[in-house]
Amino acid sequence: MWRSMCEVRSAAQYKRMKIYIEVLVGFILVYVVQFSLADTNPIDVAAINKLYAALGNPVLPGWVASAGDPCGEAWQGVQCNGSLIQQINLIGANLGGELGDSLGEFVSIKSIILSNNHIGGIIPLSLPVTLQTLFLSANNFTGSIPTSLSTLTELTATSLNDNLLSGEIPDVFQSLTLLINLDLSNNNLSGELPPSVENLSAVTTLNLQNNKLSGTLDVLQDLPLKELNVENNLFSGSIPQKMLSIPDFRKDGNLFNLDGNATVAPAHPPHSPVTTAPPSGTVVSGTPASGRVPTKHADGPTASKQSSSGKSKKNTKRVVWITISGILGFIILALGLVLFIPRCGRRERVERTSKPHRPGAYGGERKSPWDNGPLVQPPSETEKVPKVAVTRPKENHQAEKDEQRMETLPKLLSHEIDMSALDVHSMPPPPPPPPPAPPLAAEKVIVEPTTFPGGDNVNPSKRSPIPPTFAKCFTIASLQQYTNSFSQDNLIGLGMLGSVYRAELPDGKILAVKKLDKRVSDHHKDDEFLELVNNIDRIRHANIVELIGYCVEHGQRLLIYEYCSNGSMYEALHSDDEFKTRLSWNARIRIALGAARALEYLHEQCQPPVIHRNFKSANILLDDDLSVRVSDCGLAPLITKGSVRQLSGQLLAAYGYGAPEFESGIYTYQSDVYSFGVVMLELLTGRQSYDRTRPRGEQFLVRWAIPQLHDIDALSRMVDPSLNGAYPAKSLSNFADIISRCVQSEPEFRPAMSEVVLYLLNMIRRESQQNESNER
Numbered sequence: 004m005w006r007s008m009c010e011v012r013s014a015a016q017y018k019r020m021k022i023y024i025e026v027l028v029g030f031i032l033v034y035v036v037q038f039s040l041a042d043t044n045p046i047d048v049a050a051i052n053k054l055y056a057a058l059g060n061p062v063l064p065g066w067v068a069s070a071g072d073p074c075g076e077a078w079q080g081v082q083c084n085g086s087l088i089q090q091i092n093l094i095g096a097n098l099g100g101e102l103g104d105s106l107g108e109f110v111s112i113k114s115i116i117l118s119n120n121h122i123g124g125i126i127p128l129s130l131p132v133t134l135q136t137l138f139l140s141a142n143n144f145t146g147s148i149p150t151s152l153s154t155l156t157e158l159t160a161t162s163l164n165d166n167l168l169s170g171e172i173p174d175v176f177q178s179l180t181l182l183i184n185l186d187l188s189n190n191n192l193s194g195e196l197p198p199s200v201e202n203l204s205a206v207t208t209l210n211l212q213n214n215k216l217s218g219t220l221d222v223l224q225d226l227p228l229k230e231l232n233v234e235n236n237l238f239s240g241s242i243p244q245k246m247l248s249i250p251d252f253r254k255d256g257n258l259f260n261l262d263g264n265a266t267v268a269p270a271h272p273p274h275s276p277v278t279t280a281p282p283s284g285t286v287v288s289g290t291p292a293s294g295r296v297p298t299k300h301a302d303g304p305t306a307s308k309q310s311s312s313g314k315s316k317k318n319t320k321r322v323v324w325i326t327i328s329g330i331l332g333f334i335i336l337a338l339g340l341v342l343f344i345p346r347c348g349r350r351e352r353v354e355r356t357s358k359p360h361r362p363g364a365y366g367g368e369r370k371s372p373w374d375n376g377p378l379v380q381p382p383s384e385t386e387k388v389p390k391v392a393v394t395r396p397k398e399n400h401q402a403e404k405d406e407q408r409m410e411t412l413p414k415l416l417s418h419e420i421d422m423s424a425l426d427v428h429s430m431p432p433p434p435p436p437p438p439p440a441p442p443l444a445a446e447k448v449i450v451e452p453t454t455f456p457g458g459d460n461v462n463p464s465k466r467s468p469i470p471p472t473f474a475k476c477f478t479i480a481s482l483q484q485y486t487n488s489f490s491q492d493n494l495i496g497l498g499m500l501g502s503v504y505r506a507e508l509p510d511g512k513i514l515a516v517k518k519l520d521k522r523v524s525d526h527h528k529d530d531e532f533l534e535l536v537n538n539i540d541r542i543r544h545a546n547i548v549e550l551i552g553y554c555v556e557h558g559q560r561l562l563i564y565e566y567c568s569n570g571s572m573y574e575a576l577h578s579d580d581e582f583k584t585r586l587s588w589n590a591r592i593r594i595a596l597g598a599a600r601a602l603e604y605l606h607e608q609c610q611p612p613v614i615h616r617n618f619k620s621a622n623i624l625l626d627d628d629l630s631v632r633v634s635d636c637g638l639a640p641l642i643t644k645g646s647v648r649q650l651s652g653q654l655l656a657a658y659g660y661g662a663p664e665f666e667s668g669i670y671t672y673q674s675d676v677y678s679f680g681v682v683m684l685e686l687l688t689g690r691q692s693y694d695r696t697r698p699r700g701e702q703f704l705v706r707w708a709i710p711q712l713h714d715i716d717a718l719s720r721m722v723d724p725s726l727n728g729a730y731p732a733k734s735l736s737n738f739a740d741i742i743s744r745c746v747q748s749e750p751e752f753r754p755a756m757s758e759v760v761l762y763l764l765n766m767i768r769r770e771s772q773q774n775e776s777n778e779r
């Protein structure tokens with residue numbers, strides 16, 4: 004065939020052949036596009052239908068027990084890539100029932116996130132081998148950990164903690180070399196750690212606390228652990244020397260042999276799981292008698308899928324594969340022809356001049372105003388660390404800086420000006436965020452929770468106290484005097500780290516004193532606390548609450564901050580109707596900008612960079628003139644320890660600010676970006692991030708809002724009624740577009756904060772241009 008084509012001699016024959024091929028390629032492309040836009044893959048539909056039935060047909064927007072189109076109809080919590088389901092994320096959705104036996108049937112699902120529900124029964128034996136994250140914590144799962152875990156070779160994080168799991172941990176870790184976070188804590192697991200644990204060559208966080216595990220920790224000694232919690236188990240023997248350098252190693256409540264003497268370390272009462280674990284020895288209902296034998300799934304993906312599918316499904320699958328292979332074959336053939344013909348032509352008709360290349364209908368990606376290339380390349384985790392320390396003085400001239408920044412963005416501006424030349428009202432609504440692409444390798448995405456500064460490998464007890472440079476040292480006596488002995492009248496509020504009091508100095512100056520709870524202070528030695536103070540003291544930015552001083556006395560730890568007279572954005576929006584009416588649309592954009600600048604500074608300019616970790620509207624304080632001061636910056640090390648850590652995770656997730664990855668203990672810069680998106684949603688809707696007084700489907704703001712963000716009509720119905728319609732429609736849709744970028748469930752698709760700042764600045768600039776032209 005190839006030869007005969009090359010032998011085509013006449014120009015007419017060549018032209019005819021070319022047209023024929025172009026038409027053929029056109030047909031193929033149309034078919035491919037149709038295929039990629041087609042309904043959800045039928046195998047995935049069948050699997051999700053079964054899952055839904057097993058969960059007891061709960062009320063979940065979009066979901067149905069038979070057929071349907073989860074990808075096309077955007078079922079709640081479902082994310083797809085083309086026609087394939089990639090993620091099911093239903094954290095805290097009040098789900099009951101069981102998981103059924105359909106999970107292993109999903110074709111290419113990467114993430115199942117069902118934490119904080121009431122799902123019972125066993126963890127299915129059949130699991131999808133494509134899984135990268137499996138979060139089932141805080142449910143009512145019984146029985147043992149399934150052996151099919153061994154087939155999940157792409158797994159990077161899994162949390163099975165806070166369930167009723169019992170029996171031994173199976174020896175399934177041989178091939179889980181990508182696993183970074185594993186949480187099995189707060190169950191009823193017993194027996195020794197299986198030998199294959201030593202193959203977890205990527206694991207950095209391992210939580211095994213509050214079980215009945217026994218034997219030694221020897222299999223853990225060569226793992227790259229940064230955080231290990233084995234508290235409240237029955238571990239014994241001596242602790243391998245190497246393990247003492249794990250930066251966060253908690254081991255109390257075991258039978259370790261310290262200094263050659265068998266020692267019973269003081270046991271803490273185990274954290275009670277969400278539901279009470281049955282006493283050991285109790286036969287747990289629902290535990291399969293024989294269900295723990297390895298299934299055919301261990302044979303690999305094909306086996307696993309076939310074993311769990313019926314004959315008809317096999318046929319469907321075959322048809323799909325044949326179709327895909329056919330299409331691919333066509334494409335290869337067509338490409339071959341397209342590439343081959345010109346070469347033949349060149350060989351045969353050297354006098355022919357080639358046509359200039361014109362991209363076809365599918366030749367380029369659709370661009371949107373926001374898609375003009377990343378405004379600032381989203382830095383990867385490593386790129387985010389600035390090479391040179393930049394510390395912004397408080398008295399920086401932000402307006403001038405913004406001018407400069409805008410000038411450095413000729414590409415953006417020229418594009419935006421071009422866009423504004425168009426009729427904005429006839430423009431389509433903002434485009435949806437880009438479709439999920441295969442996630443990056445986990446190690447590129449994950450940043451370990453911030454630990455105490457000073458290097459991970461430094462033993463805290465060996466650090467020498469470094470007195471803070473600028474922060475003033477207060478005595479308890481003076482603070483007692485300024486707060487009227489920490490009287491109730493001066494109590495401003497309570498947080499998870501402690502209580503905040505209003506303090507009045509003799510010169511009339513008002514300060515805010517954060518008195519850390521004992522359970523927080525107890526985790527940190529004096530020198531660690533001073534180091535923390537030193538690091539907070541370095542954080543200086545016009546949009547961040549300034550640390551004035553500290554106090555370390557008699558085991559008490561206090562942080563003294565500048566006082567913000569207008570309370571928090573949370574109070575302004577949700578507790579004070581009168582204040583809320585003062586928050587015009589412009590004021591809201593400016594609050595968002597101030598908060599974005601604070602995060603941009605923490606992530607990209609501060610040295611060392613800082614992850615906030617507790618970003619929410621209650622931590623966005625407002626000054627006299629409503630300018631933003633973000634609080635609790637640099638306090639992450641206090642909340643990465645002990646019970647506060649758990650509490651912080653629960654609170655962030657429970658109140659709707661926690662990014663999906665937070666469930667696994669992964670908290671990155673992008674997790675802050677997610678929380679920032681939730682704060683923007685609060686500004687847009689005037690709703691709380693979580694409001695249990697609302698109907699079920701509306702309680703979690705993100706879940707309720709996301710499907711509506713790209714629908715102009717729905718958007719205008721979502722806006723805070725107290726704005727009385729006083730906002731430009733275009734500005735609203737741009738604001739919504741930024742939100743939907745920030746709250747994407749795949750962290751790597753969220754923008755860097757510097758991009759968010761630019762988006763907001765650009766919105767403001769365009770509005771002022773619009774206002775000027777209206778005035779003329």
Ligand SMILES: Nc1ncnc2c1ncn2[C@@H]1O[C@H](COP(=O)(O)OP(=O)(O)OP(=O)(O)O)[C@@H](O)[C@H]1O
Binds near residue numbers: 495548564566617624
């Ligand atoms: N510098 C400050 N000026 C004025 N009010 C403050 C200041 N710092 C904190 N507050 C107020 O004190 C209260 C408690 O703050 P705190 O940061 O301890 O807890 P939170 O933000 O409510 O919760 P979390 O502990 O999760 O951060 C909040 O209502 C906050 O508005």
